[in-house]
Amino acid sequence: MMNDIYLNYIQIISGILAAALIFIGIFLTVKKLNPEKHETIPVKTTVISTALIIAGLLCYTLTKTCTNYTIVTDEQYTLGALYFASLEEVVKLFGFIVFIPVLFRLFKPKSRKKDPDSEFEEEIVEETEQDL
Numbered sequence: 001m002m003n004d005i006y007l008n009y010i011q012i013i014s015g016i017l018a019a020a021l022i023f024i025g026i027f028l029t030v031k032k033l034n035p036e037k038h039e040t041i042p043v044k045t046t047v048i049s050t051a052l053i054i055a056g057l058l059c060y061t062l063t064k065t066c067t068n069y070t071i072v073t074d075e076q077y078t079l080g081a082l083y084f085a086s087l088e089e090v091v092k093l094f095g096f097i098v099f100i101p102v103l104f105r106l107f108k109p110k111s112r113k114k115d116p117d118s119e120f121e122e123e124i125v126e127e128t129e130q131d132l
Contacts, residue, residue, distance in 0.1 A: 021056030
């Protein structure tokens with residue numbers, strides 16, 4: 001009975017931590033997207049975001065391990081075996097999330113070509129600013 005209460009606390013804490021880490025990892029990547037500058041996301045940001053997402057998935061694996069631990073009470077499995085089985089399940093379901101920062105880095109925004117009309121408009125704006 002007392003063991004189940006601790007498992008519930010571990011599940012809640014690791015679930016919240018997992019959600020926060022995954023959100024922060026994706027947010028860091030999205031924050032660096034700037035379609036106006038047409039620059040790629042820095043490698044350092046991509047690595048940090050990917051590491052945060054992996055840490056979040058590992059925390060979520062801990063949540064799944066606690067769930068599987070309460071289900072598997074009759075068989076004699078070690079905690080490590082339950083963790084790796086849960087890790088396999090999490091990777092199958094949510095492993096693709098790790099590649100989100102890499103995909104954002106690979107699909108860099110295309111540089112826009114200046115058309116003659118926009119150059120003409122810029123000249124008009126510059127001339128009017130000089131007149132003022």
